[in-house]
Amino acid sequence: MAQTLQRTPLFERHVAARARMVPFAGWEMPVQYDGVIPEHRAVRSDCGVFDVSHMGEIEVEGMHALELLQSLLSNDVAKLDVGGAQYTLLTNEGGGIVDDLIVYRTDEYRYLLIINASNRDTDFRWLKEREVPGSDVRDVSDDFALLAVQGPRSLERLDLADGKPFTWAMGEIEGVEVMVNRTGYTGERGVELMTPAEDGAALWDAVVARGATPCGLGARDTLRLEVCYPLHGNDITPDTDAISAGLGWTCALETEFTGVEELRRIKAAGPERKLVAFVMTEKAIPRQGMPIDGGGVVTSGSHSPMLDLGIGMGYVPAARAGPETELTIDVRGRPRGARVVKKPIYKGEEQS
Amino acid sequence: MAAQESYPDDLKYHTEHDWARIQDGEATLGITWWAQDALGELVHYEAPDEGSTISKDESYGEVESVKAVSDLIAPLSGEVLEVNQAVVDAPETVNEDPYGAGWLVRIRIGEPPEVDSLLDVAAYKKVLEDA
Numbered sequence: 001m002a003q004t005l006q007r008t009p010l011f012e013r014h015v016a017a018r019a020r021m022v023p024f025a026g027w028e029m030p031v032q033y034d035g036v037i038p039e040h041r042a043v044r045s046d047c048g049v050f051d052v053s054h055m056g057e058i059e060v061e062g063m064h065a066l067e068l069l070q071s072l073l074s075n076d077v078a079k080l081d082v083g084g085a086q087y088t089l090l091t092n093e094g095g096g097i098v099d100d101l102i103v104y105r106t107d108e109y110r111y112l113l114i115i116n117a118s119n120r121d122t123d124f125r126w127l128k129e130r131e132v133p134g135s136d137v138r139d140v141s142d143d144f145a146l147l148a149v150q151g152p153r154s155l156e157r158l159d160l161a162d163g164k165p166f167t168w169a170m171g172e173i174e175g176v177e178v179m180v181n182r183t184g185y186t187g188e189r190g191v192e193l194m195t196p197a198e199d200g201a202a203l204w205d206a207v208v209a210r211g212a213t214p215c216g217l218g219a220r221d222t223l224r225l226e227v228c229y230p231l232h233g234n235d236i237t238p239d240t241d242a243i244s245a246g247l248g249w250t251c252a253l254e255t256e257f258t259g260v261e262e263l264r265r266i267k268a269a270g271p272e273r274k275l276v277a278f279v280m281t282e283k284a285i286p287r288q289g290m291p292i293d294g295g296g297v298v299t300s301g302s303h304s305p306m307l308d309l310g311i312g313m314g315y316v317p318a319a320r321a322g323p324e325t326e327l328t329i330d331v332r333g334r335p336r337g338a339r340v341v342k343k344p345i346y347k348g349e350e351q352s
Numbered sequence: 353m354a355a356q357e358s359y360p361d362d363l364k365y366h367t368e369h370d371w372a373r374i375q376d377g378e379a380t381l382g383i384t385w386w387a388q389d390a391l392g393e394l395v396h397y398e399a400p401d402e403g404s405t406i407s408k409d410e411s412y413g414e415v416e417s418v419k420a421v422s423d424l425i426a427p428l429s430g431e432v433l434e435v436n437q438a439v440v441d442a443p444e445t446v447n448e449d450p451y452g453a454g455w456l457v458r459i460r461i462g463e464p465p466e467v468d469s470l471l472d473v474a475a476y477k478k479v480l481e482d483a
Contacts, residue, residue, distance in 0.1 A: 035354075036418040037393050218392075218419050283440075285396050285416050303395040303418050310396075332414075332421075334398075 008053035009145045009200035017214055025118035027054040030216040040222050040305040042213035043186050044348075047151035049212035050220055052192070053200060056120035056141040058127060061110040064134030069111055072130060073103065074242060074263075076252035080105040085166040085183060089250055090115075090123060095241040095262035099123050100232050100250075102183055104168050114146070114181075114192075116232050145200025149207055150190030150223075157210045160191065174206035185220060187227030187344060222302050226346035228277050228313060234288055235275055235299040235313050244271035244315070246343070274321035275299065277343045280310035284336035286329050293328035293335070294320055306346050312338075354447050357385050363451065364467065365476035366427035368409075371451065374467060379428050382455045383415065383446065386480055392417040394443035399435040400457065406432060408466050412457070415443065428466050430459035 005028040014021060019030035030051065032039060042048045060069060069077045075088035082105050090098040099119040104112040115123045120141060127137045149158060158173060163182045171180040179194040195203050208214060221231070230236045236245050241259075243251070243266045253264050273296070280286065286301030292314055301312030316327065325340040363371040369387035373380040388394065396416040406412035411423035412432075436455050439445050446454035461467070471479065 031419065032392065035393050037395075222418060283396065284398075285421075287421070303416070305418070 006054070008051055009197045010051045010053060010204050013201060013204050014051065014214075019214070019216060022217075024217055025054060025116075027117060029054060030214070032216040032218045033214045036216070036218035036222060037305045039213060039215040039219035043151045043188055043215060043219065043223055044306060045152070047149065047154040047157045047190075047212045048186075048215035048219065049204070049207045050148040050150070050215050050217075051145075051204070052148050052220075053145045053197075054117040055146055056115040056117060056123065056139070057144055057146075057194075058113040058115060058124055059106075059110065059138045059140050060113065060127065060135060061107075061138070062135040063109055064132050065109055065111055065136075068127070068130065068132050068135040068137075069103065070255060071257055072127065074251040074257055074260075075103075076255055077103060077111070078255075080111075082107060083167055083169060085168055085181060087166070087250055089242055089247065090126060091242070091257060091259040091263070092238055093259050093262070095243075095259035095266060096238040097232065097236045097240060097242060097245070097247075098126060098238055100230065100236060100247075102181075104181065106168075118233055143197055144194050145197050145203065147193045147195075147200070147203060147207060148184055148186075148190065148220075149193060149212055150184045150186040150188045151212075152189055154188070154190040154212070157212060158191070158207070163191075173203060174209075176203045176206060178203060185229055186223040187229070187346070187348065188223075222305055225300050225302055225311060225313070226304055226306060226344065228343035228345060230275070230313070231300055240275075240315070241266055241271070243267050244273055245275045271318055273315045274318050275313055276316055276321050276340045277313050277345050278311070278327055278338040278340050279304075279307065279345060280329075281326075281337040281339050283310075284329070284331045284334070285310040286312035286314075286331065286338065290332075291330040292316055293330070296320070296327070298329060304346065310338075311345050316340075354389070355385060355450060357389070358451070359384065359473050359477060360451055361473040363473065364427065364470035365473065365479075366425060366470060367476075367479050368425035368427075370425055370427045372427045372470060373455075374461070377461055377464070378433065378458060379430065379461050380455045380458045381427060382450055383424065384476070385450050387422070388447050388450050388454075391415065391420055391422055394446050397439050397443045397446075397456070399440055400432050402432050402435055404432050405462070406430060406457075406459065408463070415446065424456065427470055428459065428461055428463070430462040432457050432459055434458040
């Protein structure tokens with residue numbers, strides 16, 4: 001069992017920091033160091049660093065790379081300039097979501113896709129099987145380490161200038177050359193740093209020395225849930241579509257890509273169910289898979305460290321999806337009240 | 353602040369990582385340092401109703417951390433006299449003081465012979481070593 005799990009270039013660092021290691025998507029990953037809640041708060045108040053080297057990287061290169069991606073991804077890839085990045089979906093014929101990812105235009109004829117670890121093989125095969133002459137698809141996941149440095153003080157701690165979200169540029173941190181991506185999964189200001197695998201540990205050491213708190217996958221999940229970023233496999237799957245998930249903004253329905261006709265149809269007819277965010281109005285913690293009264297299901301649930309109550313997302317019939325709608329969630333046989341809220345659940349400084 | 357690892361020798365233990373402090377036909381119940389450490393910071397305590405009956409080796413409630421839910425296994429049978437409301441309101445009290453302020457329920461012992469089946473501290477430490 002354990003020996004079949006893959007390890008990132010930072011495995012030794014996690015063990016030395018006494019992280020609690022767990023299996024995740026075929027990888028042995030840190031779920032927490034000092035605790036999910038203090039790590040979560042460090043990212044909301046200062047700066048945290050996450051090893052996300054388990055995520056996959058696929059490079060697509062060639063004269064017809066754009067044509068290939070435009071036919072497979074939901075967003076309008078043609079709008080990307082070199083130096084730009086875009087959140088987008090890999091869709092199937094039914095309009096379902098094979099994966100959600102960020103595509104970076106790294107050169108005139110080259111693109112980099114950063115994808116979910118759990119979908120690496122699926123995505124690579126999906127793209128490879130659809131290659132057209134003049135497009136070369138390569139899985140380069142093992143070549144890179146990826147660190148997410150997130151929090152209101154992250155740029156200051158890394159001595160980086162402010163940058164436009166969804167852009168990238170090459171940079172250097174303590175002599176380590178890195179691709180600095182203005183992206184993240186926490187709702188905070190921050191960057192994701194990509195570097196050759198052999199430089200990963202040196203980059204980690206440099207970032208930790210600058211005062212970033214090591215954070216595990218536990219905090220990564222609670223942070224993204226507070227700001228309602230979907231998790232593939234939970235909130236979005238090959239059986240759920242972008243319109244119902246509230247991700248219509250990632251779909252350029254005027255372009256032609258896999259499943260676009262079904263998405264146009266769903267948009268025109270209106271989705272039958274919608275992915276909503278909710279907060280518990282009674283003491284309880286919702287969890288994935290719990291039924292919601294009236295024909296719904298929780299797709300993600302946890303305790304919110306910032307709000308100190310149970311929060312979640314789930315699909316409910318469209319008629320029950322409006323903000324302020326009262327829901328009842330079946331918490332292991334106990335009915336507990338919840339209320340639909342506008343996304344995001346946690347709004348940062350505006351709140352309080 | 354999380355507590356330091358300890359297992360007081362005046363308590364009785366259950367293999368499911370619960371403790372009982374027995375006095376005058378009553379018992380105060382809680383979870384051990386090992387259990388709270390394995391769970392992480394607690395964020396929810398689903399307590400039984402006061403006046404309800406709990407049964408040895410069966411679940412009488414739940415505690416949850418951010419990532420996990422765990423049944424509370426009763427080391428003894430009896431009637432729930434009191435629920436620790438301080439833990440309902442602030443579940444992290446269990447992490448801070450698992451044998452003191454972090455107690456969970458106080459019961460009237462229903463089957464006194466059951467006490468003999470509980471572990472002393474040496475036997476419980478053996479359970480942890482073998483885990």
